[in-house]
Amino acid sequence: MNKEERLKLFKSMSSSERQELIFHKMKARGIELGSGVPNKKYDSKEIYELIQILSCFPELREKK
Secondary structure (H helix, E strand, O other), rough: OOOOHHHHHHHHHHHHHHHHHHHHHHHHHOOOOOOOOOOOOOOOOHHHHHHHHOOOOOOHOOOO
């Protein structure tokens, strides 16, 4: 599945389906919910910017 197909599929999902998919992928990579920086509150703009930055560096997404 190419990038455009994945994006189209993701956008066609409901919010709860997206959330479930993200939690599943986090669990598969060994990331626990709430494993960010302690006592740090993230706003949605900050999260969006982090996602955009990570999309430019696919090597950062690979598990080493």
